[in-house]
Amino acid sequence: xxxxxxxxxxxxxxxxxxxxxxxxxxxxxxxxxxxxxxxxxxxxxxxxxxxxxxxxxxxxxxxxxxxxxxxxxxxxxxxxxxxxxxxxxxxxxxxxxxxxxxxxxxxxxxxxxxxxxxxxxxxxxxxxxxxxxxxxxxxxxxxxxxxxxxxxxxxxxxxx
Numbered sequence: 001x002x003x004x005x006x007x008x009x010x011x012x013x014x015x016x017x018x019x020x021x022x023x024x025x026x027x028x029x030x031x032x033x034x035x036x037x038x039x040x041x042x043x044x045x046x047x048x049x050x051x052x053x054x055x056x057x058x059x060x061x062x063x064x065x066x067x068x069x070x071x072x073x074x075x076x077x078x079x080x081x082x083x084x085x086x087x088x089x090x091x092x093x094x095x096x097x098x099x100x101x102x103x104x105x106x107x108x109x110x111x112x113x114x115x116x117x118x119x120x121x122x123x124x125x126x127x128x129x130x131x132x133x134x135x136x137x138x139x140x141x142x143x144x145x146x147x148x149x150x151x152x153x154x155x156x157x158x159x160x
Contacts, residue, residue: 046146047110048153049139050100053118053129058158060093061127068136069119075139075149076128092155100155109155114142129156 051066062085065076078090092108094100097115116135122128131139143149 044112044114044142044146046112046114046142046148047106048108048113048148048155049142050094050097050109050113050115050155050157051118051129051131052097052100052115052157053121054096054157054159056118056121056129056159058118058121058129058156059127059160060156060158062090063127064091064154064156065122065128066136066139067122067128067130069130069133071122074131074136075154078152080152088152090152090154093158094155095158095160097157100157105155109148109153113153113155114139114148 063076066074068074076090080090092100092105094102094105099105100109101113101115116131116139118129119132120130122130139149148154
């Protein structure tokens with residue numbers, strides 16, 4: 001049986017001494033302040049995906065990932081050339097949701113992106129965001145029709 005344990009992510013998380021962090025099913029969430037899943041919003045078609053992980057300690061990375069709450073990977077392990085990664089990146093990064101929705105990011109996510117709130121981060125990789133199961137299902141259903149993951153039209157809202 002799994003039991004909560006103190007999480008050890010990175011120095012940024014460790015320096016937040018006034019807060020208690022716990023790993024829940026492999027996902028680090030702020031104790032007593034678990035984020036709610038994304039509220040329902042208008043339907044697609046969606047031109048991209050924004051993962052709002054602001055406030056969760058997510059950092060920029062060359063290989064960000066999205067996980068289900070049980071630790072299964074939803075997106076992130078991709079077969080792409082190193083030239084593509086260096087020139088375009090697997091995903092974009094913004095410092096706030098407002099910045100991610102700014103016209104400067106429409107090149108990557110378009111004018112009608114699906115916006116999903118991350119509910120935690122994976123402790124083994126601070127650049128790994130976790131989404132609720134309902135939100136994971138929304139992403140998968142939208143991807144079938146809109147192909148934004150396959151085309152790397154993803155932006156993460158991060159804390160740095």
